[in-house]
Amino acid sequence: MPQPLPHPSGPGDAEAGAVFAALAEPTRRHLVAVLGANGSATATGLAAELPISRQAVAKHLAMLGRAGLVSQTRRGRESLFELDPRPLADAAAWLTTVGAEWDTRLADLQRHFKT
């Protein structure tokens, strides 16, 4: 039975922050890359591809799950993990939107001081 981890309903700053925090760690970025390439994998399968224990993999997967980047499906005795790229797009959108907002504001401010 699918067990979708909590996922934000839409783009927003809080979600962006969680995504950035999740991706700040090199091992988690590696996990995201491996999941993206393989489609889905078990924690055991992922541990075989990385120089860390299955337990450490599970911990990182939980962090990625909290950011909405990884969803989990039960398969027999093991869980199958899958990458959900939507929060990545949301986080990128946050950066783009906020950057564009400041470009506009600061251009207006510069104009204000030009006599």
Next chain:
Amino acid sequence: MTLPRSEGGPTVGRTDAEHVSRSVELDAAPAEVWDALTEEALLAEWLADEVEIDAEPGGEIVCRYADGEERRGEVELVEEAERLAWSWRREGGGSSRVELVLDAVAERTRLTVIETAPLRATGPMLLAGTWGAPLTRLRDAVRLVFA
């Protein structure tokens, strides 16, 4: 933090991780720029269409835009003519922190802005989206109790 010098428009600074950063040089001394960051009438020329600000730590900031959007937040840091920071929340989104830093450059001022997305997912139970709002309310409640 070192940021590239800017002669023309805003310089794109670090846009890695959770930060968006921009830097501009303004034709005014820091004291004059400070007024543009803290006086409502001047803020309305560049930050939003209408701005209310109580420019002291814990003060409220409200930004209203022509399209009806409203952002509310709280002033966090006030160092006259040097640094100003607030947290604000866009409607339907999470909150983020804005920090403005003023540096005197000859007769002018370099203004650097850094907007940071909140890092809520640092604790095991801090689930983005799901727990953000209740935690904010909890924090507000605690602040009221201990104020």
